[in-house]
Amino acid sequence: MSLQIQMLGTGSAFAKTFYNTSALIRSNELNILIDCGSTTPRSLNDIQIQPDQIDGIVISHIHADHVGGLEEMAFRLLYESNQKKTKLYLTKAIANVLWENTLKGGMYNPEDGYHSLEDYFDVIVIEEQVPVVIGPGLAIELVPTLHIPRKPSYSLFINDRIFYSADTRFSEELLLHEVIDKRNCHTIFHDCQLSGQGFIHATLEELLTLPEHIQQRVYLMHYADNMSDFIGKTGRMQFVVQHEIMDLPE
Numbered sequence: 001m002s003l004q005i006q007m008l009g010t011g012s013a014f015a016k017t018f019y020n021t022s023a024l025i026r027s028n029e030l031n032i033l034i035d036c037g038s039t040t041p042r043s044l045n046d047i048q049i050q051p052d053q054i055d056g057i058v059i060s061h062i063h064a065d066h067v068g069g070l071e072e073m074a075f076r077l078l079y080e081s082n083q084k085k086t087k088l089y090l091t092k093a094i095a096n097v098l099w100e101n102t103l104k105g106g107m108y109n110p111e112d113g114y115h116s117l118e119d120y121f122d123v124i125v126i127e128e129q130v131p132v133v134i135g136p137g138l139a140i141e142l143v144p145t146l147h148i149p150r151k152p153s154y155s156l157f158i159n160d161r162i163f164y165s166a167d168t169r170f171s172e173e174l175l176l177h178e179v180i181d182k183r184n185c186h187t188i189f190h191d192c193q194l195s196g197q198g199f200i201h202a203t204l205e206e207l208l209t210l211p212e213h214i215q216q217r218v219y220l221m222h223y224a225d226n227m228s229d230f231i232g233k234t235g236r237m238q239f240v241v242q243h244e245i246m247d248l249p250e
């Protein structure tokens with residue numbers, strides 16, 4: 001049994017160098033995406049993975065750097081891969097808005113029978129804070145986090161031991177109590193705004209307040225194009241590297 005994470009992109013919403021942050025989880029022959037931003041199809045192409053090799057996509061929230069690649073994925077599956085649908089794992093709160101507020105404009109096509117998210121994806125609605133088994137050795141849990149007020153947004157626990165923040169404000173409470181004390185996560189992928197105030201993301205300054213033994217577990221993602229200016233300034237935390245395959249304990 002093995003679990004690998006390969007970041008398809010490690011950059012912020014506006015990053016041009018590192019692509020939008022999204023991850024490919026490879027677990028016992030399954031390929032699962034965490035988010036599918038505007039640059040994700042290009043990144044998959046870079047590593048020679050085609051949409052029909054993706055077994056499922058988990059959605060954290062509906063900013064374009066996290067869902068902007070879904071239309072291409074669905075259309076390519078439909079028109080290039082013999083009408084295959086991929087699984088889409090999301091909460092009810094996200095399902096409600098993803099179609100109406102994001103995808104419908106490009107994908108609504110009643111003449112050909114395409115009216116809804118379900119016409120393009122095998123939609124699997126999952127409960128908040130309930131782990132769902134996606135495949136052998138892979139369980140995902142979505143926990144609500146604070147990103148934009150009144151916008152549903154989630155972080156993920158993978159097999160209860162890996163924390164993936166997606167986009168969230170810094171929460172010492174979540175990191176110290178839930179991620180470390182309760183679940184003893186060995187690996188933490190956290191979004192990181194390198195400079196300025198963290199109105200909607202965790203800042204490097206805030207993350208540097210974590211005790212060193214926690215920083216050691218942290219990989220920084222969702223960073224700006226000037227990341228190299230900050231090498232050596234991230235305490236015990238390290239920047240996650242785009243396309244590097246990381247072997248993690250299940």
Ligand SMILES: Nc1ccn([C@@H]2O[C@@H]3COP(=O)(O)O[C@H]3[C@H]2O)c(=O)n1
Nearest residue numbers: 012013014063064065148167199200
């Ligand atoms: N209140 C907001 C809302 C959005 N933004 C910027 O838009 C981006 C959307 O994707 P993101 O990755 O959440 O990062 C957001 C901010 O850069 C922002 O800076 N402030």
Ligand SMILES: [Zn+2]
Nearest residue numbers: 013063065167
């Ligand atoms: Zn983002």
Ligand SMILES: [Zn+2]
Nearest residue numbers: 061063147167
């Ligand atoms: Zn966001």
